Amino acid sequence: xxxxxxxxxxxxxxxxxxxxxxxxxxxxxxxxxxxxxxxxxxxxxxxxxxxxxxxxxxxxxxxxxxxxxxxxxxxxxxxxxxxxxxxxxxxxxxxxxxxxxxxxxxxxxxxxxxxxxxxxxxxxxxxxxxxxxxxxxxxxxxxxxxxxxxxxxxxxxxxxxxxxxxxxxxxxxxxxxxxxxxxxxxxxxxxxxxxxxxxxxxxxxxxxxxxxxxxxxxxxxxxxxxxxxxxxxxxxxxxxxxxxxxxxxxxxxxxxxxxxxxxxxxxxxxxxxxxxxxxxxxxxxxxxxxxxxxxxxxxxxxxxxxxxxxxxxxxxxxxx
Amino acid sequence: xxxxxxxxxxxxxxxxxxxxxxxxxxxxxxxxxxxxxxxxxxxxxxxxxxxxxxxxxxxxxxxxxxxxxxxxxxxxxxxxxxxxxxxxxxxxxxxxxxxxxxxxxxxxxxxxxxxxxxxxxxxxxxxxxxxxxxxxxxxxxxxxxxxxxxxxxxxxxxxxxxxxxxxxxxxxxxxxxxxxxxxxxxxxxxxxxxxxxxxxxxxxxxxxxxxxxxxxxx
Ligand SMILES: Nc1ncnc2c1ncn2[C@@H]1O[C@H](COP(=O)(O)OP(=O)(O)OP(=O)(O)O)[C@@H](O)[C@H]1O
Ligand SMILES: [Mg+2]
Numbered sequence: 001x002x003x004x005x006x007x008x009x010x011x012x013x014x015x016x017x018x019x020x021x022x023x024x025x026x027x028x029x030x031x032x033x034x035x036x037x038x039x040x041x042x043x044x045x046x047x048x049x050x051x052x053x054x055x056x057x058x059x060x061x062x063x064x065x066x067x068x069x070x071x072x073x074x075x076x077x078x079x080x081x082x083x084x085x086x087x088x089x090x091x092x093x094x095x096x097x098x099x100x101x102x103x104x105x106x107x108x109x110x111x112x113x114x115x116x117x118x119x120x121x122x123x124x125x126x127x128x129x130x131x132x133x134x135x136x137x138x139x140x141x142x143x144x145x146x147x148x149x150x151x152x153x154x155x156x157x158x159x160x161x162x163x164x165x166x167x168x169x170x171x172x173x174x175x176x177x178x179x180x181x182x183x184x185x186x187x188x189x190x191x192x193x194x195x196x197x198x199x200x201x202x203x204x205x206x207x208x209x210x211x212x213x214x215x216x217x218x219x220x221x222x223x224x225x226x227x228x229x230x231x232x233x234x235x236x237x238x239x240x241x242x243x244x245x246x247x248x249x250x251x252x253x254x255x256x257x258x259x260x261x262x263x264x265x266x267x268x269x270x271x272x273x274x275x276x277x278x279x280x281x282x283x284x285x286x287x288x289x290x291x292x293x294x295x296x297x298x299x300x301x302x303x304x305x306x307x308x309x310x311x312x313x314x315x316x317x318x319x320x
Numbered sequence: 321x322x323x324x325x326x327x328x329x330x331x332x333x334x335x336x337x338x339x340x341x342x343x344x345x346x347x348x349x350x351x352x353x354x355x356x357x358x359x360x361x362x363x364x365x366x367x368x369x370x371x372x373x374x375x376x377x378x379x380x381x382x383x384x385x386x387x388x389x390x391x392x393x394x395x396x397x398x399x400x401x402x403x404x405x406x407x408x409x410x411x412x413x414x415x416x417x418x419x420x421x422x423x424x425x426x427x428x429x430x431x432x433x434x435x436x437x438x439x440x441x442x443x444x445x446x447x448x449x450x451x452x453x454x455x456x457x458x459x460x461x462x463x464x465x466x467x468x469x470x471x472x473x474x475x476x477x478x479x480x481x482x483x484x485x486x487x488x489x490x491x492x493x494x495x496x497x498x499x500x501x502x503x504x505x506x507x508x509x510x511x512x513x514x515x516x517x518x519x520x521x522x523x524x525x526x527x528x529x530x531x532x533x534x535x536x537x538x
Binding site for chain 1: 437439440442443444445446447448449450453457458461462464535537538
C-alpha cells in the first residue's frame, strides 16, 4: 500500500529566493495491485509526486509510506534496499548506450550482486517476457522506441518489484506502439499482481488500463475516483477539458490535392500552426512539381484538422 | 641523403621519447580520470555534492593549466630533485609532464562525463545503485569513448611537451633535434627527429581514433 499523508513539496528557485510550490497538501492511498493513473497539464506536479514514491525527492512536509515504511526517513542504505523493489520506467527510456539489451536488463541484478549464472537465466526469462529475445545482443541505438521501452520495462522488473512507476512511458511512442506497451503492462499486472502508478496526459491511456485516476492541477489533486465514475461524471473543469480533448480527437485519412509549390518544410509548420500531427501515408512531396496528390493521416481535434486541410489543398472546383 | 644522420643517436632518442610519453600518459590517466570524476560528482546537485572539494580541485586544476608548460618544468625542478634525486633524464621529465597534462585531461574527462544524460544516472539511483557502483558502471563506461579520445588528444600534447622537456634535460627526440641538429648545424638530424615526432603523433591519433570508434555504441 502506498500512502501519502498531507504531503507538500516546495522547491527553492536556483537564483533568487523565490519558492516553487510543486505539491500542496496531497493525501492519497493506492492499494496493492491497483493500476492508478495520474493526469494533469505540464507543470501540475505529476513527476514530483511520482519521484516522492522512490525517494528521489523528499517531501517538504507530510509523510510518504510504502508498505508501512516511511520513505522520507530512511538512511541511504535502507533507501537503496527499498528502491530495488520499486521499478520505474521513463518517457525517454534512460538506457545505457554502452550496454547491449541483455546487459541493460542485467544491470539491476548486478546491483544486488547476483551471481552471473543466475543473472543470465533471469535475463533470458525477462527477454522472453517482453518479447525481445531476438534483439538481445543489439545496442539501444539499434532499437525502435517501442523496443527501447520494452527493455526499460524488463530492466524495471528484474528485481521482482511490488510497485512499477511509469512517468509518461508511452508519450514518446506512436499510437500503435503505445497500445502494445499498454498491453504488455496489462499482462505484467495480471501475472505479477504488481501495483502500477502511471502518469500520462492522454485520457485514452487512463481509460484503457487504469482502475482509478487522480487529476492534478497546480500541485493539487482536483479530482480522484474510479475511472468509470470520473469518465461518466467528471466534476472539475480540468477533468472535463481533458475528456473533451480525448473525445474530439480524431484520426483521419484524407486524400488531398496539394497547392502548387508545397514543400516538406510547410508540413512541419502546418503541424505546429494547427496543433495536429500528420503523416504522409501515400504519395510524395517533391519540390517544384504541381498539383501533387497525397494521402495524409491527421491526428488532432476535428476543427483543427479541417482548417489544416483547407490551408494546404487546392480549393475544389466542383463545389462551385 | 641521410649520410649525416647518426642513427644510433636517433634510436636512443626515440626510445627515450617513448619512455617519457608512455609513462606520463599512464600517470596522466591515473590522475586525470579520478580528478575529472570528482569535478562532476562534487558539483551542486550531483552524486556527492561537496562545495569544498569542488572548489579546491577546480582551483588546483586551473592553476596548473594557467602556467605555461616550460615554466612548469622549471617550477618543478625541486620536486623532481626531491622525489628522484635528479632533475635530468627521462624519468625526471615525467613529473612536469604529468603535472602539465593531468589537469588538462581532468577537464576533458569532466566534459565527457557531463555529457551523460542525467536521466540515466537517475535511473541507476532509482534501481538502488550505490555511488561507487554508479561511477564504475555508469559514468565511466558511458563516457568511455570520449574519455579515450580525450586521452588521445592529451597523449599528442604530451609528445610535443616531451620534446620541450627534452631540451631542459629530459632527453628524447626534442633534445636530439636541438643538440645534435640545431646546435650542431646538422639539418638532416634536425629534420629526421622532426619527421619522427610527426609520425609518432599520426600513429597515436590513428590508434586512439580507432579505439574510440570501436567502443562507441551510440
Ligand atoms: N528540481 C526542481 N527545482 C525547481 N523546481 C522544480 C524542480 N522540479 C520540478 N519543479 C517545478 O515543480 C513544478 C511541478 O513539476 P513536475 O515536473 O512535477 O510537473 P509535471 O506535472 O510532471 O509536468 P510535465 O507534464 O511537464 O512533466 C513545476 O512548476 C516545476 O517547474
Ligand atoms: Mg513530468
